[in-house]
Amino acid sequence: xxxxxxxxxxxxxxxxxxxxxxxxxxxxxxxxxxxxxxxxxxxxxxxxxxxxxxxxxxxxxxxxxxxxxxxxxxxxxxxxxxxxxxxxxxxxxxxxxxxxxxxxxxxxxxxxxxxxxxxxxxxxxxxxxxxxxxxxxxxxxxxxxxxxxxxxxxxxxxxxxxxxxxxxxxxxxxxxxxxxxxxxxxxxxxxxxxxxxxxxxxxxxxxxxxxxxxxxxxxxxxxxxxxxxxxxxxxxxxxxxxxxxxxxxxxxxxxxxxxxxxxxxxxxxxxxxxxxxxxxxxxxxxxxxxxxxxxxxxxxxxxxxxxxxxxxxxxxxxxxxxxxxxxxxxxxxxxxxxxxxxx
Numbered sequence: 001x002x003x004x005x006x007x008x009x010x011x012x013x014x015x016x017x018x019x020x021x022x023x024x025x026x027x028x029x030x031x032x033x034x035x036x037x038x039x040x041x042x043x044x045x046x047x048x049x050x051x052x053x054x055x056x057x058x059x060x061x062x063x064x065x066x067x068x069x070x071x072x073x074x075x076x077x078x079x080x081x082x083x084x085x086x087x088x089x090x091x092x093x094x095x096x097x098x099x100x101x102x103x104x105x106x107x108x109x110x111x112x113x114x115x116x117x118x119x120x121x122x123x124x125x126x127x128x129x130x131x132x133x134x135x136x137x138x139x140x141x142x143x144x145x146x147x148x149x150x151x152x153x154x155x156x157x158x159x160x161x162x163x164x165x166x167x168x169x170x171x172x173x174x175x176x177x178x179x180x181x182x183x184x185x186x187x188x189x190x191x192x193x194x195x196x197x198x199x200x201x202x203x204x205x206x207x208x209x210x211x212x213x214x215x216x217x218x219x220x221x222x223x224x225x226x227x228x229x230x231x232x233x234x235x236x237x238x239x240x241x242x243x244x245x246x247x248x249x250x251x252x253x254x255x256x257x258x259x260x261x262x263x264x265x266x267x268x269x270x271x272x273x274x275x276x277x278x279x280x281x282x283x284x285x286x287x288x289x290x291x292x293x294x295x296x297x298x299x300x301x302x303x304x305x306x307x308x309x310x311x312x313x314x315x316x317x318x319x320x321x322x323x324x325x326x327x328x329x330x331x332x333x334x335x336x337x338x339x340x341x342x343x
Contacts, residue, residue: 017108018033018107018109022171025131025172030079034106042071043075048063052081060078061091063103065102067102089118096126112128136169143174143175161276162196166196208244209248209281212325215326216283216329228315231314239314250297255285292328300321
């Protein structure tokens with residue numbers, strides 16, 4: 001429901017249970033619900049907000065039956081209410097039979113068992129709001145909404161999808177990343193991929209992608225320069241570089257197989273979260289055969305093994321790999337007019 005619109009507090013809006021395992025998401029949804037129920041300026045006198053283990057049931061009932069003062073409604077919010085509900089189930093069942101006509105009860109819980117008498121009574125006097133982690137392909141839309149509602153900023157679709165690709169499926173963590181990006185963007189109204197790249201810095205994800213892209217363009221010099229800059233600017237690269245390259249090649253391997261099965265580019269991109277520079281990623285996939293991708297993964301596994309046993313230096317081993325990939329592209333004739341240098 002849009003902000004500024006209040007739910008009516010009839011018999012079906014006297015009790016709300018916000019249930020979900022992810023506490024951060026539950027709190028976000030609870031905050032949205034409060035926006036629907038009571039104006040911010042009315043909360044000083046119209047909202048009673050307390051943790052479930054710090055209040056007695058008699059206090060809760062007293063608050064619910066207190067007439068609103070300088071507010072349209074009296075809202076009683078009990079957070080982390082599992083133990084509170086368990087300890088006072090019979091009394092709550094009686095309250096559900098005859099809720100206050102002047103108060104609204106909001107409970108937040110991790111789980112809500114629909115088989116209990118209390119849960120069955122809820123349907124006639126209130127609403128259960130189930131909070132679930134969105135599906136991976138839905139996450140970017142939540143980031144767009146969050147940036148708009150929390151910061152009055154837009155976030156470009158490609159930027160939102162890139163953020164999911166980088167930060168993973170944890171929506172609470174993604175919201176935290178949007179918080180940082182909103183501050184970083186400052187007066188700018190739109191959060192873009194450039195903001196993400198700048199805030200993250202010379203992240204190994206972007207660097208590895210750029211190196212591979214140069215390799216597959218047959219640009220051995222450019223690829224080597226990017227790789228050396230990667231090591232120079234990120235001291236941790238010696239420990240993460242193999243994993244960063246393997247991450248890209250594993251994704252290419254899976255995408256190649258899915259293309260061979262006849263799946264569409266958009267379908268594959270959604271399933272594999274290939275949202276950052278999607279066109280370039282699929283150009284890379286199409287440029288290599290499944291065997292070539294598999295060979296690179298084997299090479300990376302060998303490099304990783306040699307580095308861990310002290311038999312290879314990360315910079316030297318990765319530079320040789322990069323040169324081999326670029327030269328193989330040139331020799332295959334995929335870059336017309338360029339020949340591999342002798343020696």
